[in-house]
Amino acid sequence: MTPSTRPAPGSDWPAARIAEAAAEIVAAEDHPPIVQAGHPVLRTRAVPFDGQLDAELLAALVVVMRRTMHAAPGVGLAAPQIGLPLQLAVLEDTWAADEDVARARGRTPLPFLAMLNPAYIPLGDGRAEFFEGCLSVRGYTAVVRRAARVGARWTGPDGEARTAEFGGWQARIVQHETDHLAGTLYLDKAESRSLCSNDEYAARWAHPTPELAARTLGF
Structure with missing residues (x-):
């Protein structure tokens, strides 16, 4: 078993510490800082939500996470990224995108979702490779091969169980954020030779697909 596939250790935070x-x-005046790669909370399996937060605190935390995600800016944010090892993620993609890029990546608006204890499974054999970044790995991007469609299940903040299918860029967001809750960063699944700084990406590889980068960088 390689280091990138070895299961992450589980968080030992008790319910009282999480609350x-x-x-x-929630009480802080500013947005919580987004922790960066190397912080141990990003390398532990988050604690499943089972009522550690009451409904009022959970709702307030979701609001703070959504605002933090928007301010970053990003299209997803997992609780470990703000230092909280709890299986909670918020997702929303309503940013304007170049038409060619959106078409190539299957990128369509994703309405706001707050997911507790999410899990996903690939649907079919389809895979898609695109450059991907992370708010917890600032300054870099790399190509990740992911399932083109997934089936997801999670619990909403209202306690209701939910299921849905996601495709294209929405499926990528769901996989990326759910992976965070297992202590996995996108770098663990990336083509290592594709890793580049954001400046190099913007200057050389900001195309609808990573085909040119793959030929040139050799991945």
Whole structure:
């Protein structure tokens, strides 16, 4: 088993510590800082949500996470990215995108979702490769091969179980954020030779697909 596929250790945070940390995040005047690669919270399996936060605190935390995601800006944010090892992620993609890029990547608007204890499975054998970034790995991007369609299940903040199918860029967002809750960064699944700084990406590889980068960089 390679280091990138080895299961991450589980977080040992008890319910009281999770609730206390969530309350501190909600009470703060500023957006919580987004922790960066190397922080141990990003390399542990988050604790499943089972009522550690009451409904009011959970709702307030979701609001803070959504605002933090927008301010970053990003299209998804997992609780570990703000230092909280809890299986909660928020997703929303309503940013304007270049038509050619959106078409190539299957990128369509994703309405806001807050997911507790999410899980996904690939649907079919289809795979798609695109450059991908992360708010917790600032300054870099790399190509990741992911399932083109996934089936997801999660619990909403209202306690209701939900399921849905996602395709294209929406499927990529769901996989990326759910992976965070398992202690996995996109770098673990990336083509290592594709890794480049955001400046190099913008100057050389900002095309609808990574085909030119693959030929030139050799991945």
